[in-house]
Amino acid sequence: MSDIVIKVENLGKKYLIRHQQRERYTALRDVLANKFKSFGKRLVSLQPHSSDLQPSREEFWALKDVSFEVKQGDRIGIIGRNGAGKTTLLKLLSRITEPTTGRIFIKGRVASLLEVGTGFHPELTGRENIFLNGAILGMSKAEIKRKFDEIVDFAEIEKFLDTPVKRYSSGMYVRLAFAVAAHLEPEILLVDEVLAVGDAQFQKKCLGKMEDVSTKEGRTVIFVSHNMGAITQLCSRSLLLNKGNIAKEGDTKKVIDYYLNEASSENYNRYTADTNSEKDIFITKAQALNCEGKLTSFFTHKDQIAIAITCKINRWIPKTLLGFFVKDQRGRKVFTTNVELDTAEHKAGEMFITAKIPSNILVPGQYMFTFAISVPHFIYHSAVDLVEDALTVTVIDGGSKFSMYEGLDYGCVFVDCEWNINN
Amino acid sequence: MSDLSQKELIIEAGRTEAQYWRDLYRYRELFYFLSWRDILVRYKQTVIGIAWAVIRPFLTMVVFTIVFGKLAKLPSEGAPYPILVFSAVLPWQFFANALSETSNSLIGNANLISKIYFPRLIIPASSVITSFVDFLISGIILVALIIWYQFVPGWRVVTLPFFVAIAFAASIGCGLWLAALNVKYRDFRYIIPFIVQFGLFISPVGFSSSIVPAKWRLLYSLNPMVGVIDGFRWAIIGGETLIYWPGFVLSFSLVMLLLVTGIRYFRKTEKTFADVI
Numbered sequence: 003m004s005d006i007v008i009k010v011e012n013l014g015k016k017y018l019i020r021h022q023q024r025e026r027y028t029a030l031r032d033v034l035a036n037k038f039k040s041f042g043k044r045l046v047s048l049q050p051h052s053s054d055l056q057p058s059r060e061e062f063w064a065l066k067d068v069s070f071e072v073k074q075g076d077r078i079g080i081i082g083r084n085g086a087g088k089t090t091l092l093k094l095l096s097r098i099t100e101p102t103t104g105r106i107f108i109k110g111r112v113a114s115l116l117e118v119g120t121g122f123h124p125e126l127t128g129r130e131n132i133f134l135n136g137a138i139l140g141m142s143k144a145e146i147k148r149k150f151d152e153i154v155d156f157a158e159i160e161k162f163l164d165t166p167v168k169r170y171s172s173g174m175y176v177r178l179a180f181a182v183a184a185h186l187e188p189e190i191l192l193v194d195e196v197l198a199v200g201d202a203q204f205q206k207k208c209l210g211k212m213e214d215v216s217t218k219e220g221r222t223v224i225f226v227s228h229n230m231g232a233i234t235q236l237c238s239r240s241l242l243l244n245k246g247n248i249a250k251e252g253d254t255k256k257v258i259d260y261y262l263n264e265a266s267s268e269n270y271n272r273y274t275a276d277t278n279s280e281k282d283i284f285i286t287k288a289q290a291l292n293c294e295g296k297l298t299s300f301f302t303h304k305d306q307i308a309i310a311i312t313c314k315i316n317r318w319i320p321k322t323l324l325g326f327f328v329k330d331q332r333g334r335k336v337f338t339t340n341v342e343l344d345t346a347e348h349k350a351g352e353m354f355i356t357a358k359i360p361s362n363i364l365v366p367g368q369y370m371f372t373f374a375i376s377v378p379h380f381i382y383h384s385a386v387d388l389v390e391d392a393l394t395v396t397v398i399d400g401g402s403k404f405s406m407y408e409g410l411d412y413g414c415v416f417v418d419c420e421w422n423i424n425n
Numbered sequence: 426m427s428d429l430s431q432k433e434l435i436i437e438a439g440r441t442e443a444q445y446w447r448d449l450y451r452y453r454e455l456f457y458f459l460s461w462r463d464i465l466v467r468y469k470q471t472v473i474g475i476a477w478a479v480i481r482p483f484l485t486m487v488v489f490t491i492v493f494g495k496l497a498k499l500p501s502e503g504a505p506y507p508i509l510v511f512s513a514v515l516p517w518q519f520f521a522n523a524l525s526e527t528s529n530s531l532i533g534n535a536n537l538i539s540k541i542y543f544p545r546l547i548i549p550a551s552s553v554i555t556s557f558v559d560f561l562i563s564g565i566i567l568v569a570l571i572i573w574y575q576f577v578p579g580w581r582v583v584t585l586p587f588f589v590a591i592a593f594a595a596s597i598g599c600g601l602w603l604a605a606l607n608v609k610y611r612d613f614r615y616i617i618p619f620i621v622q623f624g625l626f627i628s629p630v631g632f633s634s635s636i637v638p639a640k641w642r643l644l645y646s647l648n649p650m651v652g653v654i655d656g657f658r659w660a661i662i663g664g665e666t667l668i669y670w671p672g673f674v675l676s677f678s679l680v681m682l683l684l685v686t687g688i689r690y691f692r693k694t695e696k697t698f699a700d701v702i
Binding site: 017030031033093094095096097098099100101102103104105106107108109112114120121123125126130133134137138139142143166 | 454455
C-alpha cells in the first residue's frame with residue numbers, strides 16, 4: 003500500500019460568470035424574457051441560435067489542470083493571491099462542488115473546517131448544538147457521546163450547557179465551536195482561513211491543535227491561508243496557486259520566497275517624476291529595494307527595507323531637509339525621519355540618497371510612504387516638494403512570535419524589550 | 426462510517442451519481458439530526474409550543490364546519506360534518522406545511538450547503554419529516570372527534586397508512602421541485618404562499634368531492650391532493666363514501682410522476698446548489 007492519501011489529476015473547475023449581475027440568483031422573469039427575446043430574434047432574422055444571444059455570460063476557469071499528490075501525515079499549505087483558486091480547490095476536495103474536469107482520489111475520512119461553527123443553531127442549547135454540529139462535521143452519534151465530556155471540558159462551558167447558544171458571549175460560542183471541531187478525528191483535515199476569526203487565544207489554540215493532529219496522530223492537514231507566518235510555522239510543503247494553476251510546489255520556504263518575488267516583480271513599486279520641473283529642489287525617483295538591491299515591494303519583517311531616493315537640484319538652498327513619513331494601512335503615522343542634505347559633497351545636479359529601515363521594526367501590513375523636501379523658512383521648514391503616498395510597501399510575517407495574531411492590531415512596530423524577571 | 430474510511434473515494438465530474446444512494450445511507454445520522462433540530466426549533470420561544478400543531482387545524486375545522494356544513498348545508502356523507510372536514514384538513518395541512526417548509530429549506534440552510542458536503546436530499550426530506558410530526562400530533566384531534574361523536578370507523582381505516590404514504594410522496598415530490606427551483610429562481614418564494622392559499626379552496630377540504638359534477642371529476646382529480654383527501658375520507662368515514670376510482674388513479678399517477686421527476690430534477694440541479702445559492 004502506498005502512503006498517498008490524496009491524488010489530484012488534471013483537476014479543473016469552470017464557472018459561468020454573468021456580467022452586470024445585480025443579484026446573485028436568477029429571476030425567473032429574466033430567464034423567460036431572454037428566452038422570449040431569443041425566440042423573437044430567431045423569428046425575425048431566421049438565423050440559427052447563435053451564442054451572441056447571451057453576451058453577458060462568460061466562462062471562467064477557477065482551476066485548470068491542477069495535479070498534485072499528498073502523502074499521509076503531510077501538512078500542505080496552499081497559498082496564492084485572492085482569486086487564485088485556493089478556496090475552489092478546498093471546495094472540490096471536500097465535495098461541496100463537483101469538478102468540471104479531472105479527478106481526485108481520496109483515501110480516508112475528510113473533514114473540512116471551512117468555517118468554525120457552521121450549522122450552529124442559535125435557538126438550540128450548547129448540548130444540542132454539540133450533537134448537531136458534530137453530526138454536520140461527520141461524527142457519528144456514538145462518537146459524539148463518547149467525546150461529549152471532553153468537548154465540554156475543552157470549551158469550558160459546563161455551566162451553560164443547557165442555555166441556548168444565542169445567549170452565549172462570542173468567546174464562548176467560538177470556544178464551543180472549536181472544541182467540537184477539534185475533537186473530530188478525520189484522516190484528512192481541510193482548513194480554510196480559520197485563523198482569521200476568533201481571538202488570539204483561539205487562533206493559537208487552533209494552530210497548536212493542527213500541529214498536534216498532524217505530528218502526533220499522523221493525520222494529513224491541508225491548510226489555506228494568507229498568513230505566511232502561520233503557513234511557515236505549520237506546513238512543510240506548499241503549493242502556490244496562480245490564476246487556477248499550480249505555479250510552484252515544494253518546500254514551504256522556497257515557495258513563499260518565490261511567491262514574494264514573483265508578486266513584487268509583477269507590481270513593483272516605484273515613484274518617478276518629470277525631471278524637467280522648475281522647482282529648486284525636487285524628488286525625481288523613489289523606490290524600495292531589498293538587501294540585494296533588487297526592486298521590490300514585498301518584505302518580510304526580518305528584511306531591511308532600503309528606500310532609494312533621487313533628487314534633482316536646480317538651485318541649491320542650504321539646510322535643505324529631505325524626509326519621509328510612513329503610514330500604516332489604518333492611516334496611522336508610524337514614524338517620520340529626515341536628513342539634512344548639507345552633508346552631501348556636491349550640491350548640484352542629481353543627488354542619490356538611501357535610507358535603510360532596520361529589520362524587525364515594521365509589523366506585517368501595508369505601508370504608504372510620503373516624501374518631502376523642505377527648506378528653511380523663518381524658524382520652521384516649509385515643503386518645496388511633497389510627494390504623498392508615493393510608495394507602497396508590504397511587510398509580511400516571516401515567522402515572528404506574533405504570527406498567529408496576524409490581522410489583529412497589536413501595534414505598529416516590533417519592539418525588542420529587555421525583559422527582566424525577578425523572584 | 427469508519428468501515429468506509431479506508432476506502433478510496435474518487436471525485437470527478439458525474440461521479441457523484443454512482444455514490445449517491447450509498448452516501449444517503451452513510452449520512453443517515455445527519456438526516457436524523459437535522460430532522461431533530463427542525464422539530465426542536467419549530468416551537469422554541471413560543472408560549473404554547475407544540476399546541477400550535479393542534480390549534481391551527483382545529484380552528485380551520487371549526488370554521489369550515491360552520492361555513493360549509495351549517496351555512497351552506499353541504500352533504501356530509503353520513504358522518505358528522507367535523508369528521509368529514511377534519512379527515513381532509515389533516516392531509517391538507519401536512520401537504521401545505523411540507524410544501525412551504527421544504528421550498529425554503531435549502532435557502533434556510535445555505536450556510537451548510539456552501540460549507541459542507543452531504544447529499545442535499547437530506548434537507549428537504551427532513552423538512553417533510555418535521556411537518557409529518559405536526560401531522561401526527563394533530564391526528565390526536567381526529568381521535569378526539571371520533572370519540573366525541575362516538576363514530577366507529579369501518580375496517581377500511583387499516584388502509585390509512587397507504588394514503589398517508591401517498592400524501593408523503595406528494596409532499597416530497599412537489600417539495601423537491603419547489604426547493605430546487607427556489608434555489609435558482611427566488612420567484613418561488615412568492616408563488617408558494619399563493620399555491621398553498623389557493624389550494625385550500627380548490628381541494629375538497631371543506632366539502633366532499635362528491636358535490637363536484639360528475640363530468641368535471643376527472644379534471645378535478647388533476648389536483649394531486651384530491652386523490653389523497655378522497656382516500657383519507659374513504660378510509661376514515663367508510664360507510665357510503667365511494668371513491669371515484671378513475672380520478673384516484675389519475676391523482677395517484679400524478680403524485681408518482683411528481684415524485685420521480687422531482688427527485689430527478691433535484692438530483693440534476695443539486696450539484697450546482699453550492700455555486701448558485
